[in-house]
Amino acid sequence: MLEIRDLHVKVEGEEREILKGLSLKIPKGEVHAIMGPNGSGKSTLAYVLVGRDGYEVTKGDILWNGESVLEMEPEERAAKGIFLAFQYPIEIPGVAGLTFMRSALNAVRKTRGEAELTTPEFMKLIKEKAHKLNIDMEMLKRPVNVGFSGGEKKRSEILQMEVLEPSLCVMDETDSGLDIDALRIVAEGVNAMRSKDRAMLVITHYQRLLNHIVPDRVHVLADGRIRKSGGANLALELEKSGYAEFQEEAA
Amino acid sequence: MEGRLPIGVGSEALNDLSRSAESRAPARQDVALGRRAMNVAVLKTKVEQALTENFAAVEDQFPGGAEARKVRDAAIGRFGALGLPNRRVEAWKYTDLRNALKEVLPLSTGDKAPVTGSDVSAALGPLAGIDAQQVVFVNGAYCEDLSTIGSGSAVDVRSLAEALSLPEATALLSAEGRDDDPVLALNAAYATDGAVVHIADEAKLDKPLLLLFVRAGTEPCFTVARNVVSIGKGADVTLIEAFVTLPGASQGGQENAATKISVGDGASVAHVKCTIDALNGTHLANWLVDLGAHATYNGFQFTSGCKLLRNQIGVAFKGENAQIDISGTFLVRGSQHVDTTLVVDHAVPHGTSRELFKGVLEDQGRGVFQGKVIVQPGAQKTDGMQMVRVLMLSPDAEFDSKPELEIYADDVVCGHGSTSAELDEDLLFYCRSRGIPKAQARALLIESFIGEAIEKVERDDVREALAELARQWLAECGSTKRT
Known part of the structure; x- marks a missing residue:
């Protein structure tokens, strides 16, 4: 279970709060969506969950399986099963995709006390998963994300997620930059990962991704707080009414 | 042609050198101010002197006949005229050899120590x-x-x-x-x-x-x-x-x-x-x-x-x-x-x-x-x-x-x-968010940075050996151990 308690966050060195008392619970086995207008704090929430530098938690806590993660380094959180699919996946010149994923997988396995995979084991795993996501193995021999299209980068993120098999998946605007076919492939990948042992958080501006990944709960994030929560239908309502009602409140 | 030739500057001379380098400083300024035209002789450092004088002492023992000797004499003459380059010589502005070289070690022409x-x-x-x-x-x-x-x-x-x-x-x-x-x-x-x-x-x-x-x-x-x-x-x-x-x-x-x-x-x-x-x-x-x-x-x-x-x-x-x-x-x-x-x-x-x-x-x-x-x-x-x-x-x-x-x-x-x-913090974070520990992530990124040059070596065996040397350097290098 992910439990976020009254979380207040600001950018280091700035006064203005971005998250202003956000509370949220995602039990294992559920997929929740956070929707909200630009600037509402969606990406900040994603980065704070995985421990990116530059943010300061001034109040509140984030518990994963009952344990606070705030003092953990990003790699520790990864080993605990927390994964963020980035809105803007980062290019790593000179590091081949396969090398990168193997380093990550073996590092995580090592921290978890599991044996490292042999090269044939790893290659078998990657081939299977890449094939499902329609990712060419040649692409994985190239440096991570370098020269990839927007859609290729997003699929590459989902591939990493599938390979690392995290127990908390956070997807930040995974639909942006995807055409309809790529969206379907990505959604199928995500849906295949739904499991009773896994909590998932889908962060999105638009409802369209939620046609493909139907969430158990939808939350509206505006002005740094959850303003409304509901079932999957809430997303459809928002599609019609927009975020105006929440933005006015905020103003 | 075996053994060392006794032409080094002794340790006493070295101490003397460091002192004299300070005391000579004003003379150098004179040169810098353009008084060279007044025929103020450029003083030689102890190292420059030793390189010229030592040569004369061992010249008989270098390989080659009379013709080679002429070429060597001309070369040491050129060196004597040029001296060691200092930072005022454009090509050496970042590597002041005259200042950096504090001693001349004994010339070796081989070593009897058995090497296997x-x-x-x-x-x-x-x-x-x-x-x-x-x-x-x-x-x-x-x-x-x-x-x-x-x-x-x-x-x-x-x-x-x-x-x-x-x-x-x-x-x-x-x-x-x-x-x-x-x-x-x-x-x-x-x-x-x-x-x-x-x-x-x-x-x-x-x-x-x-x-x-x-x-x-x-x-x-x-x-x-x-x-x-x-x-x-x-x-x-x-x-x-x-x-x-x-x-x-x-x-x-x-x-x-x-x-x-x-x-x-x-x-x-x-x-x-x-x-x-x-x-x-x-x-x-x-x-x-x-x-x-x-x-x-x-x-x-x-x-x-x-x-x-x-x-x-x-x-x-x-x-x-x-x-x-x-x-x-x-x-x-x-x-x-x-x-x-x-x-x-x-x-x-x-x-x-x-x-x-x-x-x-x-x-x-x-x-x-x-x-x-x-x-x-x-x-x-x-x-x-x-x-x-x-x-x-x-x-x-x-x-x-x-x-x-x-x-x-x-x-x-x-x-x-x-x-x-500097190393890109975004790249580092991306690696860490995937579970790669900081030290390993740094090494991975630095190795890939160096790798772009090492890739130029076409022969697989040579390229791999150089890549391994780079990895060993990284493993010894303090920064990758920092957390």
Whole structure:
């Protein structure tokens, strides 16, 4: 279970709060969506969950399986099963995709006390998963994300997620930059990962991704707080009414 | 020609030197203020004096006959006139040799200390895995026992000491029009040994030729090596130079090395230099390369050794349609000072030149890169591109870069660039968010940074050995252990 308690966050060195008392619970086995207008704090929430530098938690806590993660380094959180699919996946010149994923997988396995995979084991795993996501193995021999299209980068993120098999998946605007076919492939990948042992958080501006990944709960994030929560239908309502009602409140 | 020659400056003299350097300071200012015209003699440092005086004391013992002696005399004369370059000499503004050299170590002309093949393998580290024909020099003298090559129809290798006794030996010591270079002048004057290599026309060598310069013994010494390599038309060869220190040997030492290489028309040459000497030594070196028409020359320099190091590289296009790639990587830590100074001279049309150097600077390490590309009048259709990129791992590191283009032709494509940056925090975070621990993520990113240059080495075995050397350096390097 992910439990976020009254979380207040600001950018280091700035006064203005971005998250202003956000509370949220995602039990294992559920997929929740956070929707909200630009600037509402969606990406900040994603980065704070995985421990990116530059943010300061001034109040509140984030518990994963009952344990606070705030003092953990990003790699520790990864080993605990927390994964963020980035809105803007980062290019790593000179590091081949396969090398990168193997380093990550073996590092995580090592921290978890599991044996490292042999090269044939790893290659078998990657081939299977890449094939499902329609990712060419040649692409994985190239440096991570370098020269990839927007859609290729997003699929590459989902591939990493599938390979690392995290127990908390956070997807930040995974639909942006995807055409309809790529969206379907990505959604199928995500849906295949739904499991009773896994909590998932889908962060999105638009409802369209939620046609493909139907969430158990939808939350509206505006002005740094959850303003409304509901079932999957809430997303459809928002599609019609927009975020105006929440933005006015905020103003 | 065995044993050390007693020509070092004693420790008393060294103390004296440091004192006198201070007391001489006003005299230097006078020179700087332009009073040279008033015939104020430029005072010589103790080191400059020792280099000139010591030469006279040992001259009788150098290899070569009367003709060679004349050339050596002329060379030491040039050195005497030039002195050690200081920062006011433009080409040496970042490497003040006069200030940096505090002593002259005893010249070594070889060492009787027994050195075994396994000693050499240990010193070579990953390079030992390269299946090569070896020519080994220990403390400045050819070591026949450890060398695995003789004369054959395709390759003729002999030691410089031997070659200097043959007719026309003087060409082996010639300055090649570089009369203004004091380091090269010292090399010609003092050269005790080296490899003289002839590769026959059309010879294709499967195995690389490895010239290996080994420092041995617990007493630091001055070694001077000079290699002269001529590569026949259409030949295809990989030449590797490695400068290494035996485990347990002195961490110091002074080395002056020069390699002259002429590449015949249509020949294809890979030339790799790997300087992984112990961290307290000085290494001053020259590569002088002449290219024939349609020749291909790929030079690569891997540097992680020595405290004070300068690699000068001069390449002259003598025939049309030749192409070169000169690349390298310098890994600098502690208080190391590593200078790469490159001059590419496009004297004829249709030449192509590429340079890519990547440096990693840690601790108080200092890197210097000077790259000059000259396009002579008439050298039309020259295509030149130069890039140097440096990763600064420490706020105390320093990088000085001086790229220069001198273009006297109007139909050319030339460019250069120079960057220095810290490790990208976004990249680091991305790796860590995937579970890769910080130290490992840093090593992965630095390795990939260096890798872009090492990729230039075409032979798999050589490239892998260099990559492994880089990984070992990273593992020893403090920054990757920081958390």
